[in-house]
Amino acid sequence: MLFVGVLVVLPTHLPLRAQEVSPNSDIHYFLDIVTTSSRTTQEKALKTIEKKWKPEYEIMALEVMYFGYSTDVGLKMALLLQKKTGQNFGLDFNKWYEYIWSKEQKILPEYAYFKSQLHKSLDAKFENYFQGRQETSLIRMDEIRWGGVQQDGIPPLRDPAMIPAKQASYLEDDHVVFGIEVNGDARAYPKRILAWHEMFVDEVGGIPVTGVYCTLCGTVILYKSEVNGIVHQMGTSGFLYRSNKLMYDQATQSLWSTLEGKPVVGPLVGKGIQMDYLSVVTTTWGEWKKRHPETQVLSLNTGYQRDYGEGVAYQAYFADDNLMFNVPSVDGKLKNKQSILAIRLPEYPEQPLAISVKYLKKHPIYQSTIEDTRFVVFTDKTGANRVYDATNLNFKKYNQQSTATDARGETWTLYEDRIENASGEVRPRIHTFNAFWFGWQAAYPDTKLVK
Known part of the structure; x- marks a missing residue:
């Protein structure tokens, strides 16, 4: 997602919903600043804000400043914020966000209404994400940030055209793909295409699926779209939480966690809805088609005009360790964008595990346990x-391709959904994914790390 600085100018007469917002609410002083070009009105609002200042004003002052930083009123808000907090961050928005996020969330009861009105001029659909939904939020609402695009401004690929492997002349063997196999139906989604779209909605092996690629945090996660008989049509909300993209569903406009596949803001919260994970592997095109010669792969005919060259999308972002959108804090145990394997078992969600991909490359067989679940990680020659x-x-050998041998001398064949030996013993795949260290650690600060 790419942020472009913009001054938000909202309609001068906002329709109030009495059941949600009192005409005497303090949020109107902030809305007066962004809904009018009248200097007199703006100056009056600024003076009132200064006189009535309270900690709950900090996030609203910052968000007004964020969108109007290049204007006189934005600069005045920055000076007021510095005066009232004693912090001298100037127009360094990330420092301000980190300061606010380091403390317990303090927001007015009508903050969600303020947020809805602040953002709806960017996209009228944004109002639905927040209006009347403050009490439903499972995440800090002051940490939900606009990512710089409108709803589906990064367009998901819906039922995208696929072609046989032999027709994919645009791909080189060393190009990165995200591979999935569902009920024997193998598909490859090249990173060079998916980075421009960040999501695909498809039916694979007769199962409706949603694949979401958060370029900022390096995650590619595959979900079953159907929950309790309802197929959720997912899209890109345009917003982030701790630099992880938030999805939305078309039916209710609820915001969903990318990492957990469940609604976190909106009417679906608290209804026991969570999409099941499916397996996805990040590998090379050459390795994937060798394992799955019958695979299909995305066609370049996506319906959109993009430069789908290898490494083109987000080239600058991937080239260094800097973040585009900050998080409450970073952990220096690894570089921000160092890739880790993320493991979070549904049975033990409070025991997340991150394993450095560099470590796994040096240890092609890694075996461990989470509570009573023993697992093995096999890392092939592509990483x-x-x-x-x-x-x-207990595995002793792995040829870094498709076979492994256990301590009993039994040979096991690796499949995308299981491992199986000659005697017919089967062990299922555990659904995991890769991520950048900073994004995973921001979501799960207490994660265990193996490096």
Whole structure:
């Protein structure tokens, strides 16, 4: 997502919903600043804000400043924020966000209404994300940031055209792809295409799926779209939480966590809705088609005009360790964008695990346990990680392709959904994904790290 600085100018007469916002609410002083070009009105609002200042004003002052930083009123808001907090961050928005996020969230009861009105001039659909939804939020609402695009401004690929491997002349063997196989249906989604779209909605192996690629935090996650008989049509909300993209569903406009596949703001919260994970592997095109010669792969005919060259999308972002959108804090145990394998078992969600991909490349067989679940990570020659249940097993050899041998001398064949030996014993794949260290650690600060 790419942010472009913009001054938000909202309609001068906002329709109030009495059941949500009192005419005497303090948020109107802030809205007076961004909904009018009248200097007199703006100056009066600034004076009132200064006189009535309270900690709940900090985030609204910052958001007004964020969108109007290049204007006189934006600069005055910055000076007021410095005066009232004693912090001298000037127009360094990231420092201000980190300061506010380092403390317990303090927001007015009508903050969600303020947020809806502040953002709706960017896209009228943004109002729906926040209006009347403050009490439903499972995440800090002051940490939800606009990512610089409108709803589906980064367009998902819906039922995208696929072609056989032999027709994919545009791909070189060393190009990165995200591979999936569902009920024997193998598909490859090249990074060079998906980076421009960040999401695909498809049916694979007869199963409706949603694949989401958060370029900022380096995650590619595959979900079953159907929950309790309802197929959720997902899209890109345009907003971020701790630099992880938030999805939305078309039916209710609820905001969903990319990492957990569940609604976190809106009417679907609290209804036990969570999409099931499916397996995805980050590998090379040459390795994927060798394992799956029958695979289909995305066609360049996506319906959109983009430069789908290898490494073109987000070239500058991937070239260094700087963040585009900051998080509450970073952990220096690894570089921000160092890739890790993320493991968070549904049975033990409070015990997230991150394993450095560099470490796994040096240890092609990695075996461990989370509570009573024993697992094994096999890392092939391309650096691709696949994780399987290893109950009562101890592996000694792996050819870094498709076979591994356990301590009993049994040979196991690796498949995308399982490992199986000649006797018919089967262990299922455990659904994991790769991520940048900073994004995973921001979401799960207490994660265990193996490096």
